[in-house]
Amino acid sequence: MQELIGTGVALVTPFTANGTVDRDALKKVVQHQINNGIDYLVVLGTTGESVTLTKEEKQIVIDTVVSVNDGKLPLVLGVGGNNTQIVVEELKHIDKDNFVAVLSVSPSYNKPTQEGIYQHFKAVSEASPLPILLYNVPGRTASNMSLETVVRLAEFDNIIGIKEAAGDLVQAMNLIQYTPKDFLVISGDDMIANAMTLAGGAGVISVIGQAMAQDFSDMIRYGLNGDVAESYELHYKIAPSIDMIFEQGNPAGIKALLHHLDLCDSKVRLPLVSVDQNLNDRLKTFLDQYEN
Template sequence: MKELIGTGVALITPFTENFEVDVDGLKRVVNFNINNGIDYLVVLGTTAESVTLTKKEKQLVIDTIIEASAGKVPLVLGIGGNNTQEVIDEMQTRDLTAFTAILSVSPMYNKPTQEGIYQHFAAIAQMAPKPIILYNVPGRTASNMLPETVIRLAHDFDSIVAIKEAAGDMVQAMRLIAGCPKDFLVISGDDMITLPMILAGGAGVISVIGEGFPKEFSEMVHLGLNKKADDAYKIHYKIAPAIDYIFAEGNPAGIKAVFSKLGICGDTVRLPLVGVSTTLRAKIDAFVNAF
């Protein structure tokens, strides 16, 4: 899955001030990222506020991104949840022709055991029409998919090709890199430790900050993949303050504030999320002005 090596970005869903999907804004976000060197786009992930979108809106987002990207970069579609059969049903009924892979998050809220997580993805892997990227984000799901479980899945199912690892734990990331098959991709889901994960053997990132600063973040990732650590770290430390800012009051409110300052789209989010505070907005605006 060479298409998934490098910089992927988890796209936002821009909204108008009336809380409708901003199709033109979404097209601008897509073009901004493609024109500035990202390697692939992730559609309808957490950052897209996908849990607040209707089925019709989700299809609108998908159609808009397919049209705007025009086959220039690979696309990954987020299909996950805590109802295993529902996830399988969506994978089998949705048109996935335009997509390279599916990003599927570990079940949230149910808090399954490690065996439950294994069986969830085992069932999906046997029915999925596209390769699967596991997504471990314990800060949101309330359960950590342990390396032993991921390594077991990676060895047992050829259709499971990668993991977006967002536990924020370098030791756990290194255990995944060491224990999974050589062609299995360990992808960072944590912007702040993307570079050290790559230098340890990771395959790249699915990023939030990367869609706001795609040229610089992609350059950092590619330098890291080429083991040019000193040059890559110069970019990392330049961008690092913005990583703190965009997550300080929740995602995607922070990255939408970046896009607003860049003039690409508005910063409206849907409840229960709210926009960033005046204080944080001032910090984000100052960073963008000085960058």
């Protein structure tokens, strides 16, 4: 799927002061992506705090993003969990008209074996009316999808790629080498996104790209074109902010940065908390220096 090569952004879900979904701010965030070179949007992923949204709130987020996007960028919908049966049921009722693919995270907490992960995604593949991107993020799931498991899953026609967020460049390179040529190996780790792209990856689903949209998406375009020096110049320009936004957890860091850009409030939902004043000040200083 050529439309998922480049820079995707995992959208935040902005909240108002009283904790409800802030539709107006979400519209501003989406418009910022459209205006600044982002290639596609991921709705209701981890960064969107999907695990603490009600079913009704998820629908509000979907309706808002679809409305303001108005067909401009391809949309990917996050649908995942550690109860295979519930994920399968959810897939039967998703919006097939406005989304081009599903991003589905490997089951967390119950720590399945590699065979369990395979069987989970086999069931997901059979149930999904849309193409599937696997999502490997061991830091959240407590299990790593092995190369062998991903290669097996790549045999399913509608499993088209993986968001690889183990933070392991060697593992990513092995995925690029041993999966089919048209299988998308997408970075889920902003710090090694450029390196993965230059190694033959398909780009990134980014968090920092949501704030530094133009430069980050340009960096990935340079990487896809093999323009090493140009891509790394932008990487090193952006890199300090990547460390900072993850220092006290995601999406607290990126929401603080988006707040400084006047795009949305920095409020997150418990058990997450906003960044402390020290980090907030450092993010503001970075942004002030970045823009000058």
